[in-house]
Amino acid sequence: MDTIVPACQIIEPATAAPADGYTARRMFGARAPRIEDPALLRGEGRYLDDIRMPDPLHAAFLRSPHAHARVTRLDLSGARALPGVVAVFDADAIARELTGLRMPLGFPSATLQKDITPWVLSCTEVAFVGEAMVMVVAESRAIAEDALALIEVDFEPLPVVHDCHQALDDGSPVVRSDAVSNIAEQLQVGFGEVDAAFDGAAHVFAESLFVHRGAAHPMEGRGVLARHDPVEDAITVWTSTQMAHEVMHSIAMMLGMDQHNVRVIAPDVGGGFGCKYLTYPEEVAIPAAARCLGRPVKWVEDRAEHFVSAIHERDQYWDVDIAVDADGRIRGVRGRLLHDQGAYTPQGINLPYNAATSVTGPYRVPAYRMDVIICQTNKTPVIPVRGAGYPQAAFVMERLLDRVARELSIDRAALRLRNLIPPEKMPYDKGLTNRAGVRSIVDSGDYPATQAAALARIDYDGFPARQREARARGRHLGLGLANAVKATSRGPFESAVIRVSPQGRIDLYTGALAMGQGLATALAQIAAEQLDVPLEMIHVTCGDTGRISLGMGGFASRQTVMAGSSVHLAAIEVRNKALKVGEQLLGVPMDALRLRDGRVEVVATPTRFVTLGDIARKLKGAPGYSLPPGITPGLESTGLFQTNSQAHANACHACEVEVDPGTGAVRILRYVAVHDSGRLVNPTMAEGQIHGGIVHGIGNALFEKMGYDDEAQPVTGTFADYLLPTSTEIPHIEVVFLETPSPTNPIGVKGIGEAGTIPVAPAIVSAIEDALSPWNIRLAEAPVSPVRLLELIDASAKPRPAAAPLTPCGASGT
């Protein structure tokens, strides 16, 4: 059973004693069932491909089969001649519909190499396998794909950059002919007197670490549906995105329209995990085609496309040094990060920047410097996936600490405790700034208590005995632990509007974007806490630019904090307004009134009430009649919570694994995750976020590897060879929450969506090393495969044990 430390509460009930014993709902912190669920469980969800649109056309894209090539001939005549094909767009044809052929850069950057974003379609040179070249629009998807097979292309293969190290070699080919260099950008981040810290250190240790390319793989891929209205010259675009408003602005710009005439709607989104926080070429091409052809056009990404044309994350090579005192206290960390950006930079440098600036995590590091080289390679571009650079950074820091612990013979937990930021130092200035120049301040948290809770839960002290006993039976158990911090709630703002209609319907609109986390429920809970209505009375609309003009969307574990705070502020205003009007209409002072089930009622005599609908009708105005004194029109409020501060969620994970030295199989026997994400709006949903995050982390640690060969051809293009963890590989996960309220926002919450992923790989890798301590192997990479483990075991000086255990661990089907 998962454990919750009680949360503080938030609003004060009416002061008068209720006549009927009624106490207000406490929705904030309740394990409420989700309001999203009934439709999804009945098969009545409306994902992109479920939208019923009369007479739609279907698009398919010809994608480059080459990592780098020049197109010497492109013949579309066969495709155009196929019955059922309506249009075939090459780059020139789509350019005629657009203000430009190059996608806008997601995040502004003054220092980034110019002309580095992807093309909407690329027909002269291709720079990665999967790059969109030609769009066919036909009466069905099958026919569109038939037409793709009829397109004749001659390619002249060009030299390929397949890896960051190669990208930096003298004489390396250049990733694209319009690139001035394979280095997209170089930067240095840090603080303190790093070299002095190293000069005075008792010990310095160096590690070379590698975190491999992986991908987001939501179960629903991307998809776009666009319909143009020629009367209004307005376009409506449904897209499976994490950022409806930014997509709307990009479409408006690329199609030369005003935002007034572009509406973007995110329907039910079947997961995002980062890969949908981007405006993709298809999101421009499809509306352009719909406007050009005068018919709705739909494109649904298939999994084969998703593997190569939706973004990936990483590779990253880290060469890092740590300087410590004789007792293991950290003096400084420095190094170089080589980041594989892929063939284009669609969003910016936020991923390597995040990674480089989050290494020090929950630890006190007086001096830090990281040189970051962002390399371009002929692979699928990368932007952040769940964790956004933090998992790699945690891998680096935790590997360094394990190294120090081993070299200095200090217990791994004791070493960490010695270096954790103590609670009395909160808020703690990390000495770094974010990309926008805002100082990184860790707001709150009790890191030693978090670690202590994890150690207690997994019985850290009892493990050596368990390990000895298992080894006596020929079984190899290991324990690993890792800490993590995630700066959540990225600003600058998020929007929320709460509006009560004269019929009493309560609508909640937000620019935040639901992609499966239960955002609607969380926001409804925050609103219901103030309005005292059942959740089902609140209709939540996320990610519809036609309903709310401003919005940032779903990224960086921000929405419960940012949108939640905006909802909280708006709900308080609606509540107060309703009570004020109620005071006037009922002739009873406010503190003798309460909200309940959509009414304002007199606490002492609840039969005396006005409904919220009555109040809304009053406040919508009637010609010539004045509103109640001191009351502004409309029973609605807009919340625009704005902050540059980030609420820092933290975690400590501890796990026990068993490694089979005969096969290299790793089985996770126990997994304990202690998290502090501030006050929890819905503990059940919070647990769900942690479960999912951890399993994503287990993928990063053991399974998920987007492989490429030396010609930058992908070698893992299906779910049969890119391994997502399944239910049989996953242990029962024990989640424990601490709740340290964040002072950065009015509801004391911290983000939670990514925190679960961050410490997983270092915890598991540490446990594997521990299990294989008789062989004294060192792991410097993730994911770790069974092949790699046997390779390391073979390379170690120690002999293999004579008898392999009879019961194989990790062999499937046992």
Add this chain to the structure above:
Amino acid sequence: MSSEEPVHTIAVTINGKAYERAVADRKNLADFLRQDLQLTGTHVGCEHGVCGACTVLVDGVSARGCLMLAAQADGCTIETVESLAGDAPGPSGLGPLQQAFRDRHALQCGFCTPGILMSLTELLRDDPSPDEEAVRVVLSGHLCRCTGYQNIVAAALQAVSKACGAR
């Protein structure tokens, strides 16, 4: 549809209702359910039989909707997620397994959920009291990126215990 697209006329019973339709030879069962019958509860996640989102019951046993042609379903009885609420009252009524999913927060984005519900429906019909291992083995035929599977296992076991309690 292009003029020379070959078709077969099939008769199928889906969620208790009989349909007769001409369907393109190459169209798979999942696309047929979704596109021709607007039964969009069955989702398509990979089209190569691994993710399990398109799993439906064909003559009572689970099958990948993407690995079967619609034409092959001629004469078959198909059950999809749309059948599971059964007689549950109201427009948002839920069957027992669906209710267990809601109670135990066994879904997040919900995209994989219909396929999983169908596999578990099959399991619980065959074995009304499976243990956790049996549930996990059946679930291993599905990919879920959101939940980490834990609450799905819990929901299946809750459905078991409720059913057992009812007996």
Add this chain to the structure above:
Amino acid sequence: MKAPPFRYHAPRTLDEALSLAATLPGPRLLAGGQSLMPMLNFRLVGPENLIDLNRVAALSGIREEGEDVVFGAMTRQREIEYSPLVKARLPLLAEAIQWVGHRQTRNRGTIGGSLCHLDPSAEQPTVAMAMDASLVIVSPGRRRELAMRTFAVDLMTPALEDGEILTEVRFRPWPPGHGWAFLEFARRHGDYAIVAVAVLLELDASGRASRVSITLGGVASTPVRVPDAETRLLGSRVGADDISAAAACCGRVEALGDPQVPAWYRQRLASTLAARAIPIALSRNAAHAAAGSTSDSGLTS
């Protein structure tokens, strides 16, 4: 992706299927579809005509015929999994079938489809090799029977000619009381094995191995028997040294390698799994179990 265009045919009889296969241009036979359908969906194959064998009733079912247990080629893996006859007479197959894909794929996947697809690490071809199964292959006016070792020509290449259909797979069960074990190693439950090992073992009255079959799947281009390992065990008491030596033979079989899974790793798995499977087979041997002896069997727990 969507499948390329083809014409679908659903013959009801074997003769009809054979005639379609012999006369239609660009034919391809569709069995359970668990391998061919993904290839169609990814447009890796583009047959002009798809001949569905699922409605040919004569190709389905499990029966005993003389000493043999005979499977219609279209017998679904699910039927094998739940068959008391298979459990009683072909325990190796009964064990191996649990490792085949997932329940959702076994419900449609067929034994004949798997044998014709002939993935080198698939379970059913490995068992067929281990048991010297005999495959009945029919074309218009011709019937031939091939031993599995002849049928499995090379990587995913069965000895089928144009117009031929695999109709039956015949297994000759080992005598009651024999020992068996099927072990495999895969990254995840239900994945194709990286390496699979099938062991069959018969002991004589004196407790010596009188008949041995050791087969590796996933190591070479087709499942392979390991005669060296079998010879090493024959006549022995299958003690720890014998098992290690036989396992070492398995680790020396020439193996395929690729960047993800190098040859040496397949060899290592082969020896590890053989070292684990042989004792299991031994312990299940009636003669051995009757003797109640585990002291020299290599069992460590």
